[in-house]
Amino acid sequence: MPYDPSAFPPFAVTVDLVVLTVRRHALCALAVRRGESPFQGRWALPGGFVRADEDLSQAAARELAEETGLRAHEPDAPAQEGGAHLEQLATYGDPKRDPRMRVVSVAHLALAPDLPAPRAGGDASNARWAPVEELLTQGGYGRDGESVAPLAFDHAQILSDGVERARSKIEYSSLATAFCPPEFTVGELRRVYEAVWGVALDPRNFHRKVTGTPGFLVPTGGTTTRQGGRPAQLFRAGGATLLNPPMLRPEV
Amino acid sequence: MPYDPSAFPPFAVTVDLVVLTVRRHALCALAVRRGESPFQGRWALPGGFVRADEDLSQAAARELAEETGLRAHEPDAPAQEGGAHLEQLATYGDPKRDPRMRVVSVAHLALAPDLPAPRAGGDASNARWAPVEELLTQGGYGRDGESVAPLAFDHAQILSDGVERARSKIEYSSLATAFCPPEFTVGELRRVYEAVWGVALDPRNFHRKVTGTPGFLVPTGGTTTRQGGRPAQLFRAGGATLLNPPMLRPEV
DNA sequence: GATCATAGTCGTCTGCCTGACGATAAACAC
DNA sequence: GTGTTTATCGTCAGGCAGACGACTATGATC
Numbered sequence: 001m002p003y004d005p006s007a008f009p010p011f012a013v014t015v016d017l018v019v020l021t022v023r024r025h026a027l028c029a030l031a032v033r034r035g036e037s038p039f040q041g042r043w044a045l046p047g048g049f050v051r052a053d054e055d056l057s058q059a060a061a062r063e064l065a066e067e068t069g070l071r072a073h074e075p076d077a078p079a080q081e082g083g084a085h086l087e088q089l090a091t092y093g094d095p096k097r098d099p100r101m102r103v104v105s106v107a108h109l110a111l112a113p114d115l116p117a118p119r120a121g122g123d124a125s126n127a128r129w130a131p132v133e134e135l136l137t138q139g140g141y142g143r144d145g146e147s148v149a150p151l152a153f154d155h156a157q158i159l160s161d162g163v164e165r166a167r168s169k170i171e172y173s174s175l176a177t178a179f180c181p182p183e184f185t186v187g188e189l190r191r192v193y194e195a196v197w198g199v200a201l202d203p204r205n206f207h208r209k210v211t212g213t214p215g216f217l218v219p220t221g222g223t224t225t226r227q228g229g230r231p232a233q234l235f236r237a238g239g240a241t242l243l244n245p246p247m248l249r250p251e252v
Numbered sequence: 253m254p255y256d257p258s259a260f261p262p263f264a265v266t267v268d269l270v271v272l273t274v275r276r277h278a279l280c281a282l283a284v285r286r287g288e289s290p291f292q293g294r295w296a297l298p299g300g301f302v303r304a305d306e307d308l309s310q311a312a313a314r315e316l317a318e319e320t321g322l323r324a325h326e327p328d329a330p331a332q333e334g335g336a337h338l339e340q341l342a343t344y345g346d347p348k349r350d351p352r353m354r355v356v357s358v359a360h361l362a363l364a365p366d367l368p369a370p371r372a373g374g375d376a377s378n379a380r381w382a383p384v385e386e387l388l389t390q391g392g393y394g395r396d397g398e399s400v401a402p403l404a405f406d407h408a409q410i411l412s413d414g415v416e417r418a419r420s421k422i423e424y425s426s427l428a429t430a431f432c433p434p435e436f437t438v439g440e441l442r443r444v445y446e447a448v449w450g451v452a453l454d455p456r457n458f459h460r461k462v463t464g465t466p467g468f469l470v471p472t473g474g475t476t477t478r479q480g481g482r483p484a485q486l487f488r489a490g491g492a493t494l495l496n497p498p499m500l501r502p503e504v
Numbered sequence: 505g506a507t508c509a510t511a512g513t514c515g516t517c518t519g520c521c522t523g524a525c526g527a528t529a530a531a532c533a534c
Numbered sequence: 535g536t537g538t539t540t541a542t543c544g545t546c547a548g549g550c551a552g553a554c555g556a557c558t559a560t561g562a563t564c
Contacts, residue, residue, distance in 0.1 A: 005562075009304035010262035013345070013356050052261035052354065056345040091343040091358050092309040093265070102304065104265050104356065106343050187511065205552065207513065230559040237530025387540070457523065459542065464521095481540025495522075502534040 002159035006099075009045075011093075012103045012149035013097050015060045016047035016155065017070060018089060018162030019110040021129060022195045023177045028129040030067060030158055031151070035126070038099055039152030043135070045159065047105065060086060060108035067127065070112055082114040085178035097154050109162045111178035132163050167196055174216055177237035183220055186210055199250050209247060215240030263345075267312045268299035268407065270341060270414030271320060271362040272379060273312045274431045274447045280417075281411055283317060283403070286379070290351055295387065297411060298379070299357065299449030312338060312360035319379065322364055322458035327425055330494040336364040337430035341414050361414045364429035383437050384415050419448055424498035426468055429489035438462055451502050461499060467492030 031043040046067040050059040062073040064086060072086035084107055093104040115129075136159060138150045150156055170176040170180045170193060177184070190206045197221035212217055217235040225231045271282035289294040298319040302311040313324040316338060324338035338360055347358040367381075388411060390402045402408055421426040422445060429436070432442045442458045462468055469487040477483045 006289060008264045008301045011265045011302075011356075013265070048358075049260045050263075050345070053347055056356070070551065073561060088342055090340055091356065094303065095305050096472045097309060101382045104263075104302075104308070104358075106345065106356070113344060124399060185512085202552070202554085203512075204514080204554080208515095209551085211513095225511090227511065229509085229512080232512055243552075250552095421531075437541085454523070454525085455541075456525080456543080461522085463542095477531060477540090479540065480532070481538085482542080484541055503522095 006058075009102065009190055012022060012049045012082050012101060014047050014103055015056060015063055015135070016045045016092075016105045016107045016158055017060060017063055017067070017110055018045060019064065019084075019112060019130070020162065020179075021112045022112050022192050023129055024115050025191060025195050026131045026133075027163065027195050029132045029135055029163075029174060029199075031130050031135060032067070032150055032195070033126040033249060042149050042152045043130070044152035045107075045155045050106070056088065057086070057108075060088075060106075064142050065109050068112065068115060069112070070115075070239045084110045085175060086110045089158070089165060090159060092154055094154065095229075105158075107158045109161065109165055111166065111175060113179060113181050134136055134195055136160060136163075156228075167249070170196060170242050170247070171249055174243060175238055176246075180237075183222065183234045183236055185224060185227065185234060186217075187227055187232055189235075197249055201250070213240070213243060216243065259270070259367075261354065263355060265302045266313055266357045267302055268297045268300050268307060268344075268357045268359045268410055269315055269319070269362055270297060270359060270411055271316065271336075271364060272384070272414065272418055272431075273364045273366050274444050275381055277443060277446050277447050278383045279415065280452075280483055281289050281384045281387055281415075281418060283380055283382050283387060285378040286404055290503065292402045294401050295382070296404035297359075297407045300382050308358050309338070311492075312340075312358075312362075316360075320364065320367060322362070322367075324362070336362045337427060338362045341410070341417060344406055344410060346406065355412075359410045359414065360418055363427060365420060365433050367382060384411060388398070388415075397430075419501070421502055422448060422499070424495050426489055426493050426495060431468075432489075435474065435486045435488055437476060437479065437486060438500060439479055439484055441469075441487075445499070449501055453502070465492070465495060466490075468495065 002084050017030070021030075030046060032046045034040055034044050038043050046063060047057075047064075047141070048063050050056060057072075064070055064072055064084065070084040073083045084203070089107040091104060091106045097100060097103065097133070105140070117126045117174050118228055135151060136156055138156070151159065176189060176192045179196075179228040180188055181204070187203065189210060190201055190203060194204070195200055215238040220234045220236055223231040223235040269282070272280075273280050282298060284298045286296050288293055299464070300311075300315050300318075302308060306314070309324075316322055316324055316336065320321040320336070322336040341359040341361040343356060343358045347354060348500040349355065349357070356429060387403060388408055390408070390466045392427050404412065428441060428444045428448070431448075432440055437460050440453065441462060442455060443452055445458070446453055470490045472488055474486040474487045478485055
């Protein structure tokens with residue numbers, strides 16, 4: 001393999017982002033509307049070129065900040081206030097994935113708490129949170145009657161991979177707290193699991209599991225009734241990032 | 253994000269391979285000696301440029317075949333005869349990871365049964381199977397007195413990530429069978445786990461676990477005494493790719 | 505203010521799985 | 535044959551998860 005600088009084909013390298021959040025009890029992803037050809041007018045994942053002096057994770061963090069205003073955390077740290085979890089997902093490099101030129105995209109996965117509103121360079125109409133189920137359903141119409149064409153490029157595949165990563169990773173890590181505000185209740189955390197997995201969990205067994213795992217949750221002392229009902233204890237994410245034994249995803 | 257073809261910096265894209273196998277009860281990786289600067293004479297992971305018309309997985313499979321003669325399997329299929337498991341690992345793109353130019357490397361992980369001998373374009377002296385522990389130990393000397401400089405580039409990091417992926421993935425998948433020949437005994441499979449994890453497992457509990465998991469192992473009817481002792485049943489890998497509940501890695 | 509609906513929290517019980525480990529079986533080396 | 539090695543079956547206790555009962559503390563409704 002001679003390393004002749006004139007002997008390698010040039011590639012464009014981009015980062016694409018799967019930004020997930022939980023809104024109204026549904027797992028949602030950030031989508032932006034393409035302003036130009038190809039796939040003009042279609043929804044796509046946010047992303048952009050990696051700059052010449054930039055690491056891949058830096059580029060992903062920059063794109064995330066541009067699209068959402070969120071700051072990214074280190075991959076292994078538990079979610080802290082106001083930031084999002086960010087990790088590399090996978091790389092997509094089919095020669096035909098972009099009809100114009102050879103583009104290799106390093107997809108990243110970001111998990112964020114529910115945010116007020118998306119922003120795409122200040123233009124709100126070109127960015128939205130959409131339920132992943134809707135984005136992954138080819139054709140048809142969304143809740144608000146908007147036509148739902150398949151995502152541009154291979155972004156449906158990327159989104160699907162990102163969702164699957166999130167679904168499996170909350171089993172054995174404390175990553176689900178990345179979807180929660182800095183302080184949250186056990187019930188709110190349970191609703192995150194329910195939204196991401198699309199199943200109903202037993203509140204009593206879930207409570208026993210998460211409060212019984214050392215280092216997972218630390219009580220802040222406060223309580224809240226923002227979900228109605230009896231006041232619930234508030235917790236922050238503890239230092240533990242790995243859940244052992246894992247939280248079991250119910251069978252289908 | 254305007255897609256102006258003149259507005260993106262050009263990258264070189266390579267694939268690097270973490271090829272793992274189990275030899276003499278130790279987890280080993282394939283290393284090749286670099287013939288040119290930088291890092292001339294140092295050991296590195298096999299790899300090479302992605303060609304202009306080639307998918308990433310195709311490039312990885314091609315490099316794997318060139319270095320080992322192994323054919324790659326589909327990522328989700330269980331290991332069949334004579335081939336290796338191949339999956340994408342992660343992508344490394346630090347601007348300074350190659351001192352000459354901007355190179356983004358899409359690392360892949362390959363798991364192979366024990367092979368007769370490595371071949372690097374027919375030149376055996378420039379390729380070897382080395383225990384991963386040895387390759388990841390900076391400085392010092394290997395078993396045969398050979399000096400062990402750290403791997404070239406960021407390949408120590410890549411190898412470390414690949415080993416960790418393999419260690420965790422055999423917990424919840426049938427991937428360990430990729431290290432075995434087409435037909436193998438329970439004891440041989442157990443020795444794979446022991447080598448990859450670096451721990452001793454109870455033969456009786458291991459036997460109960462793997463034979464009790466439906467679809468994991470299917471008996472071929474034959475037996476062998478190639479490990480000495482009482483004849484052992486021969487198995488092939490069953491259709492199940494996921495182990496549920498997982499095989500638990502003992503605490504340290 | 506009594507009643508109801510909603511959530512949260514604590515327990516109990518049963519079954520499954522794992523780790524620890526005893527016992528037996530079937531080959532080979534001497 | 536005796537000893538060694540490896541394979542395989544069984545037993546038992548502890549831990550954890552699923553199913554579910556019971557009680558608590560709020561706000562909403564009449």
